[in-house]
Amino acid sequence: MVKQRDRATSYDVALAAGVSQSTVSRALSGDPSVAAATRERIAEIARGLNYHVDAAASRVRSGRIGTIAVVLICPVQEDVRAFNPFHYALLGAICAAASARGLETLVSFQGAQDRLDNSYECTRRAIGTIVIGTSENRQAWDFFGASARAGEHIVCWGAPSDDLAWVRADNEAGARLAVEHLLAGGYRRIVCIGEADCPQRQFAERYQGYAEAMAAAGLPARMVEAEPGCSRHEQGRRAVTQLLAQGEAFDAIFAACDDLALGAMAQLRERGIAVPGQVGVVGFDGLRGGVLSVPALTTIEPDFAAAGTLLVDQLHAQLAGETGPAPRAPVALVVRDSSRGRGPSVAGVAA
Amino acid sequence: MVKQRDRATSYDVALAAGVSQSTVSRALSGDPSVAAATRERIAEIARGLNYHVDAAASRVRSGRIGTIAVVLICPVQEDVRAFNPFHYALLGAICAAASARGLETLVSFQGAQDRLDNSYECTRRAIGTIVIGTSENRQAWDFFGASARAGEHIVCWGAPSDDLAWVRADNEAGARLAVEHLLAGGYRRIVCIGEADCPQRQFAERYQGYAEAMAAAGLPARMVEAEPGCSRHEQGRRAVTQLLAQGEAFDAIFAACDDLALGAMAQLRERGIAVPGQVGVVGFDGLRGGVLSVPALTTIEPDFAAAGTLLVDQLHAQLAGETGPAPRAPVALVVRDSSRGRGPSVAGVAA
DNA sequence: CTGAAAGCGCTTACAG
DNA sequence: CTGAAAGCGCTTACAG
Numbered sequence: 001m002v003k004q005r006d007r008a009t010s011y012d013v014a015l016a017a018g019v020s021q022s023t024v025s026r027a028l029s030g031d032p033s034v035a036a037a038t039r040e041r042i043a044e045i046a047r048g049l050n051y052h053v054d055a056a057a058s059r060v061r062s063g064r065i066g067t068i069a070v071v072l073i074c075p076v077q078e079d080v081r082a083f084n085p086f087h088y089a090l091l092g093a094i095c096a097a098a099s100a101r102g103l104e105t106l107v108s109f110q111g112a113q114d115r116l117d118n119s120y121e122c123t124r125r126a127i128g129t130i131v132i133g134t135s136e137n138r139q140a141w142d143f144f145g146a147s148a149r150a151g152e153h154i155v156c157w158g159a160p161s162d163d164l165a166w167v168r169a170d171n172e173a174g175a176r177l178a179v180e181h182l183l184a185g186g187y188r189r190i191v192c193i194g195e196a197d198c199p200q201r202q203f204a205e206r207y208q209g210y211a212e213a214m215a216a217a218g219l220p221a222r223m224v225e226a227e228p229g230c231s232r233h234e235q236g237r238r239a240v241t242q243l244l245a246q247g248e249a250f251d252a253i254f255a256a257c258d259d260l261a262l263g264a265m266a267q268l269r270e271r272g273i274a275v276p277g278q279v280g281v282v283g284f285d286g287l288r289g290g291v292l293s294v295p296a297l298t299t300i301e302p303d304f305a306a307a308g309t310l311l312v313d314q315l316h317a318q319l320a321g322e323t324g325p326a327p328r329a330p331v332a333l334v335v336r337d338s339s340r341g342r343g344p345s346v347a348g349v350a351a
Numbered sequence: 352m353v354k355q356r357d358r359a360t361s362y363d364v365a366l367a368a369g370v371s372q373s374t375v376s377r378a379l380s381g382d383p384s385v386a387a388a389t390r391e392r393i394a395e396i397a398r399g400l401n402y403h404v405d406a407a408a409s410r411v412r413s414g415r416i417g418t419i420a421v422v423l424i425c426p427v428q429e430d431v432r433a434f435n436p437f438h439y440a441l442l443g444a445i446c447a448a449a450s451a452r453g454l455e456t457l458v459s460f461q462g463a464q465d466r467l468d469n470s471y472e473c474t475r476r477a478i479g480t481i482v483i484g485t486s487e488n489r490q491a492w493d494f495f496g497a498s499a500r501a502g503e504h505i506v507c508w509g510a511p512s513d514d515l516a517w518v519r520a521d522n523e524a525g526a527r528l529a530v531e532h533l534l535a536g537g538y539r540r541i542v543c544i545g546e547a548d549c550p551q552r553q554f555a556e557r558y559q560g561y562a563e564a565m566a567a568a569g570l571p572a573r574m575v576e577a578e579p580g581c582s583r584h585e586q587g588r589r590a591v592t593q594l595l596a597q598g599e600a601f602d603a604i605f606a607a608c609d610d611l612a613l614g615a616m617a618q619l620r621e622r623g624i625a626v627p628g629q630v631g632v633v634g635f636d637g638l639r640g641g642v643l644s645v646p647a648l649t650t651i652e653p654d655f656a657a658a659g660t661l662l663v664d665q666l667h668a669q670l671a672g673e674t675g676p677a678p679r680a681p682v683a684l685v686v687r688d689s690s691r692g693r694g695p696s697v698a699g700v701a702a
Numbered sequence: 703c704t705g706a707a708a709g710c711g712c713t714t715a716c717a718g
Numbered sequence: 719c720t721g722a723a724a725g726c727g728c729t730t731a732c733a734g
Contacts, residue, residue: 019705023704023705029729052475054728055476056408058728061709061710088434108446109450124406269645288436294644304432360711362711373720404711
């Protein structure tokens with residue numbers, strides 16, 4: 001057990017400075033009612049004694065917690081390596097946004113059902129919780145959904161649960177951007193790989209944006225459903241296999257997420273179909289894997305910094321009893337090599 | 352400001368249970384001196400009142416913090432997306448290991464020099480700090496090095512600073528595994544892409560393991576230095592360009608990290624050199640990008656779970672005043688498609 | 703501008 | 719097995 005040997009307290013500083021303990025407290029908290037000269041002197045002495053305000057004592061007295069909990073929902077097996085890099089980037093953005101607002105972040109990775117925990121708020125370790133992660137772990141989301149119904153303050157990204165307040169990317173706008181980009185590149189027979197009946201609302205929204213943009217161009221929308229039960233990457237592969245087997249003409253793919261797009265590209269490559277020459281591909285997420293793929297993946301990338309800030313601010317709003325408008329993180333088209341720029345219409349496959 | 356309306360305290364529970372407040376405290380902390388029946392009853396009543404022990408009050412009285420700080424050193428611009436996925440996986444492993452030890456994790460991403468902070472321990476928000484991240488941000492590492500010299504308890508992964516206690520992968524063993532695998536595949540003219548004079552000690556250690564394994568096989572070691580000032584990926588590309596320009600024979604590359612390997616493979620592809628047919632490639636890190644690359648990258652992967660546990664345990668040892676043996680996370684060879692299995696010697700390039 | 707005092711909600715010797 | 723009491727180290731009215 002580590003003993004707290006000779007930690008200085010505010011009383012030690014007070015003694016050394018010849019003032020009262022309450023003046024030390026006020027001085028170090030920057031209370032302007034303390035004379036500037038006194039403040040300076042006390043700060044100096046505190047430094048000399050290596051004194052720092054005890055955060056726990058400060059909290060218990062002031063009631064100010066200054067901390068938010070961030071929960072990352074993992075696969076049930078809790079393999080953190082299986083955790084999507086998109087969520088890691090989002091975690092970083094949340095921590096940065098919290099820090100910018102003067103808040104600490106208590107982070108936990110939760111997967112196994114018997115270890116789910118949202119006691120942060122009721123034990124006063126945090127003012128509320130931001131939940132992100134794998135939508136596949138339904139039990140975990142149900143747990144946090146119930147927690148929210150019970151009155152805990154929770155905001156999430158990509159909720160499959162309707163019980164949770166959420167922040168999402170501007171999925172429809174992003175999908176429209178993707179389609180408009182493909183149209184500008186001369187692609188016409190653009191299919192969407194996604195999932196219509198998916199717990200992740202973003203998939204439906206992205207299909208919606210795709211369908212709208214196609215309709216606006218007077219072109220038919222066509223959805224290839226991802227096969228349940230396998231990874232996104234594998235789903236992307238199989239969607240292409242299915243498309244080719246059906247012998248239906250297509251010259252571009254808008255995939256509802258980057259992993260689907262990368263799987264689709266892997267399969268196109270195996271079939272000897274040139275990207276972006278014969279088929280253009282656009283994903284959605286802005287994953288690092290898209291930079292490394294061959295060809296590098298054109299994608300729609302949400303503004304991560306904005307997403308982090310929106311999540312933190314939305315939590316604040318909820319704590320203040322407000323319910324602002326549905327918060328959407330802006331998205332941007334990132335053109336890389338899997339789609340052609342402006343050009344004439346392309347051959348496509350199985351035309 | 353959020354008021355704490357009607358939070359129950361231990362006094363409320365005591366009143367409802369007809370016992371003293373101290374008995375409530377003992378009962379809920381599982382003190383066996385409280386009769387089991389009484390404990391049960393009190394727990395029941397606490398549940399009914401939605402009472403939970405206030406963590407801050409508990410800490411201030413008991414002195415037990417139960418939290419470690421985890422600092423992720425980012426690039427100075429604090430772009431969390433530029434943060435290496437390896438470190439994200441390590442972060443997850445640390446949080447999981449801490450949780451398994453009953454510790455919370457206070458996570459922060461730190462990059463900009465004027466925002467560096469390690470006041471966790473002195474303000475009693477944490478018992479100590481684990482530091483991981485980009486070795487490029489020297490100022491940040493120097494800051495934490497100074498912090499450690501000043502008596503803070505810090506353990507890091509991949510320290511470029513000698514002031515910090517560290518945990519590392521078993522780099523030499525990993526490099527030997529890589530070389531032995533390549534030798535078994537029939538490769539003989541194996542070059543190492545790395546950096547001899549690098550702040551990251553792991554690079555030197557990996558070269559060392561490579562050189563030993565080559566010597567053991569009676570083969571000459573050959574190091575291609577990464578060019579300073581560009582990304583690892585770009586360094587990998589340029590190393591291949593340089594090798595080809597020199598017209599020196601090689602039939603395999605052991606890259607000191609996956610990003611170097613992926614860059615090297617990208618360049619080999621552009622030059623029309625077949626991997627693994629003409630040249631075998633093995634990386635080091637086990638990044639997700641290696642699964643997606645074409646061909647998928649054979650690599651040496653540290654045991655992330657073990658790494659997280661070692662970091663947490665090493666911090667505990669330091670707090671207890673012990674200095675255990677240099678802690679190494681075990682590594683494993685992950686054979687994918689960028690290297691051949693057993694086979695005859697291969698042609699290589701520029702032979 | 704500063705001090706004396708109360709008290710945040712607990713844990714933990716001490717006594718019985 | 720339980721209670722009365724002290725006290726962890728602060729913040730914050732209140733009074734001057």
